[in-house]
Amino acid sequence: MKARPLFFGLSTAFMFLNLGFSNEIFPYWLLLIPFIRKIDKKFLFIITTLSILILINFFYFVNLNLYLLDSLQFTSVLFAFLIYKDFNNIERNFFFKTLVYLVWLQCFVMILQSIFPSIQNSVSVFFSGRDHSIMLNALLRNNAVTGFSPEPSYGSALLVGVFFMISISNYSSRLLIIPVIISLLLFKSVYGFLLFYIFLTLNFLHNGRYFKLFAILNILVLLILIYGLTTNFSSVLRLIEFINQLYETGSIYDAQKLVSPDSTRLDFLNFLGSFNFPFNYNKSVSFGVFILQSLNYIIFIFMLIFISKTKYLFWNFIIITISLITTPLLVWPLIFYLLKLLHFKKIKIQ
Secondary structure, X not given: OOXXXXXXXXXXXXXXXXOOOOOOOOOHHHHHHHHOOOOOHHHHHXXXXXXXXXXXXXXOXXXXXXXXXXXXXXXXXXXXXXXXXXXXXXXXXXXXXXXXXXXXXXXXXXXXXXXOHHHHXXXXXXXXXXXXXXXXXXXXXXXXXXXXXXXXXXXXXHHHHHHHHHHOXXXXXXXHHHXXXXXXXXXXXXXXXXXXXXXXXXXXXXXXXXXXXXXXXXXXXXXXXXXXXXXXXXXXXXXXXXXXXXXHHOOHHHHHHHHOOOOOOOHHHHOOOOOOOOOOOOOOOOHHHHHHHHHOHHHHHHHHHHHEOXXXXXXXXXXXXXXXXXXXXXXXXXXXXXXXXXXXOOOOOO
């Protein structure tokens, strides 16, 4: 009974473990597919519908290879949901327990990485398919570490997703916030800090939880900004520069390109309003962007209005909008948490 949730926890926490491939994220949890006991009818209906849409779109997108790769990643995320849904309460608690232990373990490793650079060099070899020297030079600029991930933004995204996924479960782990905060500080990822802040705000607005933490974090954010400005802390300076560029250009996309030229996180904004959209397919950096491109955003908006509960329509739009920037696509705990916050009408399937 414990083997499945143990492997699921390990495969989620170590999804960046590179066994010699050129990619950076690997859905090892797919090995559990033969051991799924029961498939929920509603979930099977959703998977079947989306699979049909994927097949239809496959024939008219220009960049077929890229679309096929993103479709496989999207399907892998759906199977992660299916595996989780197949667990009983005991298995889910053991799954969360495994993740909690691994979050603490990663925090300990990151502390060692920050003290002994040789450990950072040794560990990062197993979690990156990129040029090792280029990655290390980038880390040295920010004096950051990577934990069990190829880069700080990826690692912090998974960490935030795991923390908030556990927060909405019945599993109790009050001390988990300690290694999460320490790890985010060691990652030194602007994206990680922003993602944690956004998700914490959503959690507070949704059910009023973490009010004290929410208040304390707002104070900490202010203090970190002040400290960063007075000490020329690189991550804070980049954030301030982004805000300035956003004010001057009036474009989130342009501001991002000026501050982080190599980032592709907001590239979908460049073609969102195009009349050729979605025929000229672009890389789906997130779960939300993939759905948006596969359905066509006009159809998607009408569908969202149709299936949303009326009083939660605006809330659902906020959640869907945030899902567009929750990257990478394969980090399934992020989108799992966001989907749990949505309020849709019940689907009755015979």
